[in-house]
Amino acid sequence: MRLVPTAASFPITLMLSHFSPLAMGGKMKWPWAVSLKARSVASTTCWNTCTKASFFYLLMNKDRFVSIGTYLPSAMILAANFSIMSIFFWVKSGHREPGHGLEKSRSGSGSAGSTTVQRELFVPLLAVTISQFLGVFPLFLFNHLPANVLSVAFSAFAVLNCALPSVLSYILKTAYQPTLQHYQLIKCFSLLLLGMFLSALATLNFSLAFFIGLLASPLTFMQPWPKNDFARYASSALLQLVSPTAVMFSATAFFGLDVGEVLRDAAFGWNVWGMYTPVVIWCVWWPAWIAGSVMVLGPTS
Numbered sequence: 001m002r003l004v005p006t007a008a009s010f011p012i013t014l015m016l017s018h019f020s021p022l023a024m025g026g027k028m029k030w031p032w033a034v035s036l037k038a039r040s041v042a043s044t045t046c047w048n049t050c051t052k053a054s055f056f057y058l059l060m061n062k063d064r065f066v067s068i069g070t071y072l073p074s075a076m077i078l079a080a081n082f083s084i085m086s087i088f089f090w091v092k093s094g095h096r097e098p099g100h101g102l103e104k105s106r107s108g109s110g111s112a113g114s115t116t117v118q119r120e121l122f123v124p125l126l127a128v129t130i131s132q133f134l135g136v137f138p139l140f141l142f143n144h145l146p147a148n149v150l151s152v153a154f155s156a157f158a159v160l161n162c163a164l165p166s167v168l169s170y171i172l173k174t175a176y177q178p179t180l181q182h183y184q185l186i187k188c189f190s191l192l193l194l195g196m197f198l199s200a201l202a203t204l205n206f207s208l209a210f211f212i213g214l215l216a217s218p219l220t221f222m223q224p225w226p227k228n229d230f231a232r233y234a235s236s237a238l239l240q241l242v243s244p245t246a247v248m249f250s251a252t253a254f255f256g257l258d259v260g261e262v263l264r265d266a267a268f269g270w271n272v273w274g275m276y277t278p279v280v281i282w283c284v285w286w287p288a289w290i291a292g293s294v295m296v297l298g299p300t301s
Contacts, residue, residue: 075202078213082195085220089188093119093181123176124185128193131168131290135283143267143278150267151260158245165236165293172294183224183298190291191219197284208277212285218242219292226299235296244286 095115138157145153172178194216202209218238225232240246252259269275 071206072202075206075210075213076199078210078217079195079198079202081213081217081220082191082198086188086192086195089184089191093184093188117181119185120179120182121185123172123178123182124189127172127182127186127294128189128287128291131190131287131294132193132283134290135287138286139278139282142263142282143270147260147264147267150263151258154245154248154259154263158249161243161245162240165239165290165297168290169294169297172298178298180224180226180299183295186291186298187222187295190288190295194219194284194288197280201280201284205276208280212280215242215247216285216288219288222292222296224295224299232296236293239289239293239296243289244281 094117096117141153141157142150176182198209198213201212222235222239225235248259248262251257252262266275266278270278
């Protein structure tokens with residue numbers, strides 16, 4: 001009976017052959033060293049095979065491609081922009097501005113004249129968490145409604161979306177009376193999540209991450225305006241122009257499409273193909289827009 005070596009027995013055969021003192025000129029070669037070497041060769045071969053896959057390249061046509069090292073940084077820079085601003089507002093929230101009457105946080109360790117304040121995280125975390133979970137409703141709504149009512153439903157949702165930041169801001173002020181620090185932390189946590197999501201998405205779908213990051217970039221420049229009513233309402237109006245609903249209406253009008261047909265195709269892609277574009281729009285971009293709009297309308301003098 002003849003034993004035929006298989007792929008599963010190859011590492012064992014390799015180790016036994018090199019375990020012999022006669023191997024390699026009579027010198028002992030330990031099996032763990034051979035095993036590590038075999039694993040290194042296997043991992044290198046696997047990496048070389050994977051780098052030849054289309055996942056790592058953006059194909060311009062059948063004869064030209066762009067490497068991942070060329071196109072990925074553009075989307076990563078947009079995502080890093082949100083993360084950097086998140087860190088900035090985290091640092092800024094820990095310091096009280098001199099003579100500011102809105103800050104109610106208790107002073108941290110140090111003298112009475114110290115500008116360092118203790119961060120109160122409950123209200124900002126609650127606001128960001130609620131805004132993130134609100135995205136489940138439009139995601140479910142536009143993926144389960146009948147096709148003949150999608151256009152009307154989206155128009156009604158767009159009108160509601162215009163008033164939603166003001167309503168949420170009023171509820172937040174009435175229930176918790178947040179300070180300027182709370183609104184700074186709301187922006188901090190919201191941009192942090194947005195940057196993390198877009199960084200992960202950039203490795204899977206470069207174009208989607210790039211365009212969402214580009215459309216959400218005005219959120220970087222938004223900030224609370226406690227003493228400037230004109231800047232507060234101008235910023236709110238700008239955010240309304242770049243809201244997901246406004247962008248979708250503008251894009252469909254520019255390309256001559258019906259918004260109902262676009263939503264129907266998106267629902268088909270979600271239900272049949274598992275396409276995650278609606279998830280990115282309603283559970284990543286729209287919650288960040290809600291949090292940014294509430295933050296802009298927040299503190300008043």
